[in-house]
Structure formats: C-alpha cells, structure tokens
Amino acid sequence: DNHKVFMKTTAGLQQVDVIYRRVDDNYLDPLVFDPSSVLGVAGIMSAYRKGNVAIVNAVGNGVADDKAIYTYVPAMIRYYLNEEPILKNVPTYHLGKAEEREHVFKNIERMVIKKTNESGGYGMLMGNAATEEEIDTYREEVVQNPREFIAQPIISLSSCPCYMSGTLKPRRVDLRPYALCGPDGIEIVPGGLTRVALKEGSLIVNSSQGGGSKDTWVLAE
Template sequence: MQTSELLQSYLVDTNTWDEMYKNATVREQYKKAVDFLQQLSVEELNKKEELAKRLFMSQGITFTVYSSGEGIEKIFPFDIIPRIITAAEWDYIEKGIKQRLKALNLFLKDIYSTQFIIKDGVVPAEMIYSCPHYLREMHNFPVPYDIYVHISGIDLIRNSDGSFYILEDNLRTPSGVSYMLENREITKRLFPDLLPQNNVRSVTEYPNILHRNLVSLSPRQIYNPTIVLLTPGIYNSAYFEHTTLARLMGVELVEGKDLVVDNHKVFMKTTSGLQQVDVIYRRVDDEYLDPLAFDANSLLGVAGLMSAYRKGNVAIVNAVGNGVADDKAIYTYVPSMIRYYLNEEPILKNVPTYHLERADERELVFNDITNMVIKKTNASGGYGMLMGSAASEKEIVEYKAEVLKNPREFIAQPIISLSTVPCYMNGKLQPRRVDLRPYALCGPDGIEIVPGGLTRVALKEGSMIVNSSQGGGSKDTWVLAT
C-alpha cells in the first residue's frame, strides 16, 4: 500500500484552517514533502516512526508528569511529519514578536521605575500591584542594558481564517527549546535528503546566540567570564532541557548548593576552590532564588544572591520580577503597551480575553461557558484550566464556585479552532491541532529569533490541548528560506 492512498483518507474539518490542504489540494510549501512521502510505503514510514521512538529513548529525551504525587518520566511524543511555515509567514511572525518584546521590555522597565503607564491610566495600578509576581525588591533596580526579558517563548495559534494570534507570553523561565533542537536532529536522521531539498532554515544556532548574549552581560570585562545554568535539580520536569542547554553552550550546570555568596559576589564551589560566577542563567522561579529575600524555606536558591545582583556583581537571566509581564490578566494590556511605548499598531493580535474580576465580563462568560476556556492567570502547563466544551455540568458548577472565591486569578477566552497539520497516526495521515512557540533571544545588540520553534500537537483526535503534561506531543518546525 503506497502513501498516496493515505492522503486520500486525510479528512479536513471545513471550519478549520489546515496548513497542508486547501480545497482538497496540497499547499505549495508542502508539495515537495508530500511527493517524497508518497514514494514511501507504510512499512517504511512505520520503521521511521519506530526509529524516532528509539532515538528519543536512547538519548533520554523525556519530560516528567506529576500525577498522584509521583514524578513519572515519559518519552516526549514526537510526530515524524514536519510542520512547514513559508518564508513570508515567518517574516510576519518575526516582526510581530520583536515588536511585542520591545514593548514588554519597556513596560517592565517602566513599572519598576517611573511608572508612567500607570500615571497615564493605560494600565490600572491595582492590576499590577495585585500580581503575585510583581516584586517591590526590583524597584529602581539597575538591570544591565535595561534588558529584562533575555529569553522568551511566545505562544502563537492560527484561527479558522488562517490569521495568527498570540495566545500567551512566557517571559519567566520559558521551556521547550531543547525539544525544538532535538526534533530537528531526529528529522535529519529520518529524512536526511528532505531538509536541503526544501531549503529549510537552521535552528541549531540557538545555543551559540544564547551563549554570546550571556557572555555580553558579564559585569567583569574579561575574555572568558564564568557562566552557569542554575537548575532546581533532577526532579524538575525540564531537567533534560537544563542538561542539554548546559552541554550545548559548554557551561556548568549547578544547583543552589553548588553556589555561595561572599562579600556580595557569587562563587561556584569547585575541586580547586571557589570560582567567581559572572552570569547565572537560572531555571529556578523568583520565589526560590534567594531564601534571604523571598521564601526562607527554599533549598533551591542561594542565600545572598539578590544582594550580589543589586551590587551589579552578577547578571541573572531572565531578570527577576518578569512574571508581572506574563500574568494572563496583564496580557490583555499588551496591545495598549505597544501603542503607548512604540506608537505603533500591534502586528500580531491578542486572543479576545475577559477579566473575570469584572462583574459584567464574568456574567457574559458564565452565560456562554461551553464556548469558553477559563485559565488561572499565573498557572502554566495546561493545569487548572476549564475547557467549557468538554466539561461536565458538575465540573462547571465547581469551577464557577472556585472563580468566585478570587476572580482576579482567572481570565476567559473563546475556544479558538486551532489550525491543523498532518500527523502520522496508525499508518494514516490525520489532521491534529497545533500551536507554535518560537524562542526569542534579546541581547545588547537586539532581538534574534531562530527560524522555527516548538510546534506542540494535540495528539488526541478532536482535542485542543497541546501541553505535554496533558497528553500532547511535538513535531519538527520547518521555516522555508524562500
């Protein structure tokens, strides 16, 4: 049985934007890949799928699911059919993300200093002060080069008309970039000829760009500053990523217990004595970074780290206090920030969003709850949300009661019909929903975005939830050069 027959079974929902098919014809960007796949038998594709699983297993490409109090490591599900984005689409995405990040960076600088955006009534003061990630410790804090967001993962979706929307801004410790890099390496092994034939742009520069930016932030002007990646440790769900990035950049992977602060300087314990640390790429959340400044019970951080940071003796990436800008309630103000700080119209649109602390918006959402998704403003990973269309009557009643306890902690958005892409499932090509997380790196020389990102896939038929923690997977993301 040839794959051409598989394509005939590819049924696209008419109310959904499919990225490969339009009016029963293959879109231009997918033609070469589809022609190639049609030359392979189902047995050959099955072998490639099996090889991908073995490679993920042998390289330990895993993530951890926390259920029933236990951490269970799982292989990250990978779909062998690439997602393909045209050069023009990417150009548009890149411009939109750069514009957004410029505004968010200016917003963070402003709210931690002059607060013009509050004084001018663009963002309400109570919206900022009620955010748990707004840290008074960062007021008038001299952040190197005024860069707060060095690394971001901005989540994008496509609506049924094909237009791109920003779903959320991940500015604290965004994860998933290692899967973007590993997905490309696996694809090179599975389809070595296909990438050059399609003129696919490379994503492998990411660790080099990140390392260059980290070096540029060193407070000591020395040739080879000491850079470390601070991890919460082996039980963290993204530990595989921490080890991968440290290895690819050639920097030390450390835990809080490996560092010590002396005379407002940070040192790493080594076999040959203490070595001064210049830059910390931290994958530890704010509240655990320094037990003297935040949570006194934290064993993940370093006592005195904030004093060394304030004195300018160490750079921390991302800057502390960023969470206020990726709070889902603040998200609704980002288009206003772009107009306010840059005097430009937003290139990429927000998804319509309702604040549930506003009684009129809450009533509107509650009356139409089966068409809504409700999210906690400071949760991630798909946890704590209600998908109205899939929830039972009992779940809806219980969730409404939860919202009413503290409405500030919840926002709602209409359920958007995410775009679909082809996935290889049980010997057939089937459409599945996807989002996209491109990774942007901001350094003293500007913002760089590697051409690609993490495409997350809702592997369950009909599902809209792409998070790996909720049963999602991923696929390689190709950005074409021309």
C-alpha cells in the same frame, strides 16, 4: 564579600557569569527573600545588583506568567511603545469585571475559562466539552473569587500531519516562537517549539496533559 558567584570544580573555584534560573523568586536568596529557603544561593541578589552575574529569567519576570496580564497586552504596547500591536491578541476577558463575566457566562459553550495562577492545562474549563454539572460547579467557583479567572474564545488550532505510530495523522499544533534581545536589538529566532496535541481531536497541547513537542526550524524565507 566580593559580590561574585563561583562554582566549585575539581580545578578550583570558577566564576559564574550567567545563571539560567528555574527557582521561584521567593526561594532565590535567603538573605533577601524567604530566610528558610535552601533552594537558592545566599548573596546572589547582591552579586546581581552589582552587575557581576546575569540571571536569565530575571527577578520579577514571573509577573508575565499571570494570565490576567494577557488582557492588558494591547494596551501595554500602545502605552509603553506608542505603537499599534502587529499581531492580533486572542480576545481575553477578565472575570473580575462584572460586564465581561456576564458575557462569558452567556457564551460559556464557546469559551475556555482559566485560573490565572495555574499552568500546564490545569484548573481550566472547556465550555464545549463540559457537562452542565461541571459548568455549574465552575461558575460557583468563579463567582466566589472572580479576580482569579480569565476567559478566551475556544480557538481551533492549526492542524498538521504528524508521524504517529508509523503513519502520518492530523494533529492540532501551535507554535511558540522566540525573540532574543542582544546588542543589536531584538532578533527573532528562525524556528521555535511546536506543541502537539497527541490525542486525536484534542485541542490540549500542554505536555502535562498528554501533549508533545517538536523542534521547528525555518529553513528559508
């Protein structure tokens, strides 16, 4: 009734100010979304609207997980910020567009094609490693529902010495930096998460596909 979120403790109820959310939007609040959900908290959206609880990974943030959004990032920066992008964007082709789809098919051996609704390295085709049969099968799937696919040039990730089984060996890595928005504006965290392709020669850094991760710290500028 008071539009607040509380947690049961041995000392009684304790108000919750911040919730780090890992539940999909549809299951977050059975009073607002899926009424059959038992994963969320009834009434949490009311508390959120009243400003009585902050939800990290706010409702609707999942739109950024749709890989199709990546094709529009440079245009979004120009439109909403009236600025030019500082960092280069990996060229991204939306296969729902016939011209871009044709370009990808002609250069498929240099492309990685991904499903927009998949993650963790699943549902993708590495053109330089796929057989003709795999390419033909995947192409048919794209043609049937092209809006669900994007493609990018295969990027040769950076190589870094990694401690593997007692020795230093070269492995492909990529860095995920983080930016935090606070009262003083946006600040870049002096570090991040480095994902590592643990298999020799592999470009797949996803943990679900055998990749690893390492904390990364920037000690000096």
